[in-house]
Amino acid sequence: MSTIHLSKSAFTRGLQCHKSLYLKKHHPELEDPVSEAQQAVFSGGTRVGLLAQQLFPGGIDLGDFIPDNFQKAFSETELLLSKDEVVIYEAGFKTDNLLCFIDILTKKDGRYQAYEVKGSSSVKDIYLWDTAFQYHVMTSAGIVPEDIFVIYLNTSYVKQGELDVQQLFTIESVKDRILPLIPQVKEQVRLMNAMLANVTPPAIDIGPHCSTPYGCNFTGHCWKHLPEDSLFSYKGLKSKTQWSLYQQGVYKVEDIPETQPLNRQEQLVVYTQKNQTTHINREAIRIFLSNLNYPLYFLDFETLFMVSIPIYDNSSPFQQIPFQYSLHIKNEPHAEVVHKQFLAQADPYVDPREAFIRQLIDELGTTGDILVYNATFEKGRLKEIQRQMPQFATAIDSILRRVVDLMKPFQSRQYYTPEMKGSFSIKKVLPALVPGLSYEGMDIADGGAASQAFMSLFGETDAQTITKTRNDLLKYCGLDTWAMVEIVRKLNTI
Ligand code: SF4
Numbered sequence: 001m002s003t004i005h006l007s008k009s010a011f012t013r014g015l016q017c018h019k020s021l022y023l024k025k026h027h028p029e030l031e032d033p034v035s036e037a038q039q040a041v042f043s044g045g046t047r048v049g050l051l052a053q054q055l056f057p058g059g060i061d062l063g064d065f066i067p068d069n070f071q072k073a074f075s076e077t078e079l080l081l082s083k084d085e086v087v088i089y090e091a092g093f094k095t096d097n098l099l100c101f102i103d104i105l106t107k108k109d110g111r112y113q114a115y116e117v118k119g120s121s122s123v124k125d126i127y128l129w130d131t132a133f134q135y136h137v138m139t140s141a142g143i144v145p146e147d148i149f150v151i152y153l154n155t156s157y158v159k160q161g162e163l164d165v166q167q168l169f170t171i172e173s174v175k176d177r178i179l180p181l182i183p184q185v186k187e188q189v190r191l192m193n194a195m196l197a198n199v200t201p202p203a204i205d206i207g208p209h210c211s212t213p214y215g216c217n218f219t220g221h222c223w224k225h226l227p228e229d230s231l232f233s234y235k236g237l238k239s240k241t242q243w244s245l246y247q248q249g250v251y252k253v254e255d256i257p258e259t260q261p262l263n264r265q266e267q268l269v270v271y272t273q274k275n276q277t278t279h280i281n282r283e284a285i286r287i288f289l290s291n292l293n294y295p296l297y298f299l300d301f302e303t304l305f306m307v308s309i310p311i312y313d314n315s316s317p318f319q320q321i322p323f324q325y326s327l328h329i330k331n332e333p334h335a336e337v338v339h340k341q342f343l344a345q346a347d348p349y350v351d352p353r354e355a356f357i358r359q360l361i362d363e364l365g366t367t368g369d370i371l372v373y374n375a376t377f378e379k380g381r382l383k384e385i386q387r388q389m390p391q392f393a394t395a396i397d398s399i400l401r402r403v404v405d406l407m408k409p410f411q412s413r414q415y416y417t418p419e420m421k422g423s424f425s426i427k428k429v430l431p432a433l434v435p436g437l438s439y440e441g442m443d444i445a446d447g448g449a450a451s452q453a454f455m456s457l458f459g460e461t462d463a464q465t466i467t468k469t470r471n472d473l474l475k476y477c478g479l480d481t482w483a484m485v486e487i488v489r490k491l492n493t494i
Pocket of ligand 1: 218
């Protein structure tokens with residue numbers, strides 16, 4: 001059998017679950033397909049890595065030799081390290097069956113410093129383990145760094161003009177935290193090698209480890225014994241309850257024994273599912289509706305999502321920049337609904353926020369409640385614009401005072417149906433209350449996809465693609481607010 005190599009990613013996979021590592025090495029065909037969202041995360045990570053290299057300019061990049069010519073990367077690294085002073089990107093080392101590629105390695109006056117780059121806003125525990133693995137491999141190969149660092153994104157940085165990479169990143173030494181992990185790294189490597197030499201995968205059942213610290217990409221294989229409607233699809237059940245039931249052999253809500261301890265929310269989820277009943281607190285709903293002040297504005301934002309490198313001036317890593325809204329307006333209870341919307345031109349050089357907020361302030365008028373679904377989100381974005389564009393502060397203040405959260409009656413279970421599966425997200429509430437109206441089958445069906453679609457238009461020149469993508473965006477955001485109109489109409493009927 002050929003040697004099975006362990007790299008940083010294989011090691012962290014194995015730390016999470018030995019079976020996952022075994023399947024990756026012996027049965028990669030069982031892996032789940034990579035989603036567009038995951039692909040976008042990988043591409044974002046590559047861009048962060050390239051930008052971080054600018055912190056140490058003039059380096060020699062050996063990344064081109066990965067993954068097809070590891071040997072060349074190792075020999076080039078050795079050659080380059082014979083110089084007195086050098087910066088190497090993706091410096092490669094090998095010892096036994098272990099491989100590592102250090103994102104940035106510097107040598108000066110005979111001393112080495114190693115840097116691992118993460119597209120994250122902090123040093124997570126798992127990063128300490130993968131950095132400890134890198135340290136172990138390179139020191140075993142004979143290069144002992146004086147210090148080892150994690151480079152990650154500084155969320156306090158506010159872009160102004162050209163990206164300032166010195167401010168964009170935080171460099172933090174982790175040597176003191178990883179050295180105590182090295183004996184465990186060695187022991188884990190030994191266990192993983194022994195496990196990989198077996199002819200069958202380890203007998204590991206599914207568990208909370210399937211999603212921590214990363215979502216495993218063998219769930220399609222390992223979770224297939226569960227029914228589609230398993231208790232794991234019920235958000236209203238706590239993870240602890242789900243796993244305790246699973247270990248008792250209970251896979252469906254209908255089979256949960258009467259003796260199972262449940263909190264009040266879980267009891268509601270289980271009772272309504274078993275009895276196929278709807279729970280409605282009519283008095284609470286009546287009070288909620290009677291407190292609404294017309295005209296009613298049904299509002300929803302779309303924003304850039306999980307964008308690690310700020311695109312526009314006056315914004316920070318991971319800041320969610322609004323680029324679109326949909327607004328349905330009902331002037332009085334029986335009036336026709338009027339629709340307004342805003343969708344910025346997708347251009348990385350034109351900040352969408354000013355046009356967005358100007359049109360929004362104009363269209364929201366000065367009276368009437370503004371209904372949003374999950375007010376924390378819309379209020380958060382408005383407050384950010386308020387801080388960054390003080391000329392709109394007063395107008396935004398008065399908008400904030402008028403915001404009413406339509407999620408509240410569902411979050412507090414004043415209206416609950418079995419179809420909601422314990423969730424109060426609009427994606428579940430809408431089809432439960434208004435059958436026939438749902439997000440199923442839409443080309444853009446969630447906020448992450450909307451963000452990616454908007455950014456995919458940066459630099460796009462094909463008119464057909466632009467028109468289709470913009471129409472998909474308008475359709476998706478429009479459904480979010482139309483859903484709210486329909487939900488209020490339905491609440492009024494009860
Ligand atoms: S799905 Fe769970 S049990 Fe299966 S390989 Fe992944 S982490 Fe392990």
